[in-house]
Amino acid sequence: MIISVLDTIYALATPQGKSAIAVIRISGKLSRTVPALFGVSRQLPARQVGYFSLYDGQKHIIDDVIFFWFEGPASATGEDMAEIQCHGSSAVIQDILTVLGNASGFRMATAGEFTRRALDNDKMDMTAAEGLADLIDSETSLQREQATAQMHGRLKQPVSAWRETIIAQAAMLESLIDFADEELPPALDTEMTEALDRLITSLAEILDDHHRGEIIRSGIKVAIIGPVNAGKSTALNALAKRPAAIISHQAGTTRDVIEVRLDIGGIPVILQDTAGIRQTDDDIERQGIDLAREHAKSADFRLIMVDGSQPDWQTDIAPILDWFDTNALIIANKADLSSPEPQHNRPPAGFEQLHLSLHRDEDIIRLEQTLERYLSVTNHQTGNAIITRARHREALTTAYHHLCAARQLDIARQTELVAEEFRAAAQAMSRILGYIDVEDVLDHIFSRFCIGK
């Protein structure tokens, strides 16, 4: 298929299937002709709404719709845009899309094409587009908050400010190199050292966020681990409130890792049920156990599930505890089986333990609450994360290292090397908000310093 950017594109903006209303969006030069395609002769003034009856080629009425008309560049994509709100019937939607599809110069949008056009037309910057994508994918309130914040510039603002500072400092360095014989203000290097220190500090602060943004965006990984038959799958199902894992009373059923996505107090959680740990000769089961160990290691948090009615459960889990630091909660299950309930024996050093029975609803609620408490701590809910993607972190970390390297140099004597580090930092920063060109630097030089003989 050949895709031309000159085409006018259209797409159903609401999900397929029956609904009260469906929205079809159209963007491109020919958007203006949309009413005419449906036998409507009225042309709306820009940014106005009309109530139209749409007809197909045979002059049969398709539907009564609300029609919106935006004239570019004052539109979401920056191009001329139309929006049809019709009734959400598959037949109506199909008929409207057919009329559009048959019109010359129109084609169905490819995935993300509306956003791409908005980007190309400077209606949105890269970070806002990423925020929008995250918003559409968001499943929990924290994810939504974070995505909206990014759309509104939570990343863009500090990055633009750093970008400005980097350009200004690079301009000073370049003027020291290229215009040494001009009258430059004294104390440029003191000014520079101070600006550099501020830049390094604020980058360091934002980088030191315990990856909270990325965790919220992709979810906190919580692994349920423990000996066989302790009730790991029951725990997963209880928390997921639906049977996602196969539960049976035969030990060693869960050999693969089963994942469910949960919303625990707004925090997105990826709960992983792993194979039970025990000595085994079964090859497949051993592979499952190895996998369990890997997941336990890479998880952000662990629930260690044991059968609390067994007297020697502490010895059973001792080897497991060596796999990771203490970021885990021990759950002694089956408290209802031992009567009277066992004395609360002391948990292994550094761990908290919870005695409960997954057969009791109030215990499941207690588990959920404890987990939420733990996750909000893991999550460092103080302060808002700015970095939500590995791509951002990589760019900012690279910039940070170059700026630190610049700080180690002597600005007066190694000006050209400091400039080199700045150039590298600018280049790294460019990956988030667009290219920093030498012209930006020269602009700054000539507007700040009186240069020219």
Added chain:
Amino acid sequence: MTGILTEQGEEIRCRSVVLTTGTFLGGLIHLGEERIPAGRIGENPSIRLADRLRGMNLPIGRLKTGTPARLDGRTIDWASLEMQQADAEPVPFSYMTDSITVPQIECGITRTNEKTHQIIADNIHLSAVYSGQIEGQGPRYCPSIEDKVHRFGDRNSHQIFLEPEGLDDHTIYPNGISTSLPRHVQTELIASISGLESAKILQFGYAIEYDFIDPRALTSELSLKQLSGLYLAGQINGTTGYEEAGAQGLMAGVNAALYAGHAGAEAGQRTLFTLDRADAYIGVMIDDLITKGAPEPYRMFTSRAEYRLWLRADNADQRLTEKGSEIGCIGTARAQHWQARKQALDTARTLLSSSPKGPKQLAAASLPVSRDGAVKTAAQLLGYDQVSFEDCFTLWPELETIPQNLRVQLKTDAHYAGYLARQEADIDAMRRDNQLKIPDSVNFYDIGGLSAESKELLERYQPDTIGQAGRIPGLTPAALVAVLRHIKKPASARMAAGRAQRH
């Protein structure tokens, strides 16, 4: 290209021509309200040549520059002025020059003052630059004293260098006060400056507007894309400055000669002489010009070069002599000189990187020791800012045999080593991109997956290579990938794509 017809009717037959018209092409001088068609004061502009070029439908624009008044040095009160001595030891450009024997003379330094600024402020509306009389684009920096006063109102004084124009000439060039104010204002202005109270003006300053050809119409050998054999160099390509003009003159001249020697051969079969951004500043400048054009008079600043730490005066011979030899532009004496220097450099580099010393020896010689206790070569030690050649002599007495004139370059190389290694990877990538030619037959509007803006940018800039396309301001990396994918398709598929898109 068959030749030149002069105004006198003389016909000069030739296969290639280099045009270097400077400010003469459609030149128009502005002095206050006066407008004088001229190439320089007192010299006729090139009007018919300008008409001929316009007739060829070339992209032509207007730029402007200016010059200060010239003063009679005998009427300046030097005794009252601070003087700036010439460099005690002037450094020659070429390693073949041992020392500079031409007499060096001093400059005077004076300054504008509040009275000067008042005169300018009172009369700025009379300046050609401010009255709106000039359409040509000037540079962003301050070319005239009226710009300086107007744009930097907080400064109450600007420096002026009083530069003698020659050893046997009493004309003084007052560097820093270029102006297009009317004559009577210039007289008043000069007289307000300390030391110039009774200075005689030999020639008034002025602004000049002239035609230039948008250099995006040029190939990297500086010939017009639409007329092979016609080369352009210097200010006609939108640059300003001596070195800028000289460098283009060299490149255009060499290529014009190569062309004349191989007339009739297709571009692919001819020898071209081009330099890239990692070879020389010349390469940076020509690449900038032919990719980005000249929205303002183009000046070479070192910040324009990505590989500045490599493009140094001390290694110019190393970077360029052999390239010059390949096209027969290097004389025997220079070739031999370079061979000798190259050998000496190789020997010195071997010395510097052999016999590494351990931490104990280093410490004993008060040289920096690394914490991991690793052995070090002299080259590694010279990488430290504070370590000099002399510091290394105790441990490596053989280094004393390295001639003085190589030491600066070797120390610089060692000092920059880490950075240079990092840049090498970038240079390789840049060269690979430059190898990826975009065929002339490509119509950018045919390329799928490109935004309308990207298509317009590409059509406007007409890049010859992927490398050049990558340097188009505003072109996104995604667009670059789309172009790359398109040119990697077989030609037949590209044409089919074009037909389908246009349908």
